[in-house]
Amino acid sequence: MLKQSVCVDPPWLFFDFQRQNNALGDRIFHRVKRLERKNDRCTGNWVADKWLLRSLMKLRSMPLKNVTVGMIARRLLIFVFATLLLFQLVDWLPWRDGNRLMIADLKNDGRVTAYPVNRKLNMDDDTFTLKELYTTSKRTAIRYSFRKKVRDGWSFPTASVKLLNASGKELVQHGASSTGVPWGENGWIYFDPLPAGINKLTLRYDWYDRQGELLILLEKEESTE
């Protein structure tokens, strides 16, 4: 009688022991790998490994534990932190930073003229950037950004900023507002209106023993209604 040679896979290969992410699953995996190296499926000479069969039964009876407490905890934390950060980030989107409201408020005065400046002034270790100058018939406003080396402590003392016209006369400051950001703050300072025909202004920083000056030439105009 001819012995028929059948290529058969051992029974344990049909069991997905790799789905169990635990120590027993690991041991079964290594045992199977060792057996596969020693045996040839076409000889049909699989040694019945009692330990292997017993372990497979045990593994099958275990509840599926791919998801651990640690995994749930850390994924939940990632989700929570990322959501909180997203809320913060939304506040910093360019169109949400409140500038539109300030400009709309200026428009209540009538015609607003905007002059882009973008000039920097060093104040100790911090940097003050005069972004734009806005003039209306009732007031002058400047929009600034302030970058702090150490973000903590008092907010920028806006009283230290003065506007002088060409003859050295000071435009009185009438208030300021600012919003904090992690790297410093952005804000507005309001002054007396600009006398007619003025095209040169000096921004002076005068604070205790610190001084600085910026000359602003109002040539480039960008008119807004």
Added chain:
Amino acid sequence: MKISRLGGVLEWCAVLILFMILLWVSGLDRGSFTAQGAHELSERSYHYGPSKVVRKVQVDQDTVVFLGTYKQWFSADTVTRSHLKWHPSGGVAGVPKNPEKPLAYSWDINSTGSDGGLAKFYGYVNDPDIVTVELDVVMEDRSSNTATSGSERQSISDDHMFLFVWKTEGRDFRWQSIKGLDREGKVRYENKLQ
């Protein structure tokens, strides 16, 4: 299996990084662990100083006032501690010493919070003959609607500065007058504030 464990470690790193970014963004990492650190922070952010601390006054466990001078100015910077960290509280601004006057003074009343803030009256003595300052004050208790008047004295030492400090505790402080007296008790300077 090893790959999944590596993924676990990477995910915990992501948790840590996100947490630190959130901490930075929220500003909860502000303040200093020392009163001195908070004082330096206060002056640096105010673009004043750094002043020379002539006297450090411990008002209570969580409140310290740094009396200092910087060039022609003097100040009484208060820092307070809440939740382990010290934060600037007020009074950092320098006041001109005004050497042509016998003494210069300023005050700072901070009455926020239930346990109240501080009422400070401080100054710098220029006249070397003034050895004592006397402050007359009326304290009005808002809840019981009573007024107490008091007179406090302080002797001037080498640091030339004086500081009268009280916890406000729901009271309004009305400064009446400040006097500078010499060794014999003669008034060399007086200013009525009310």
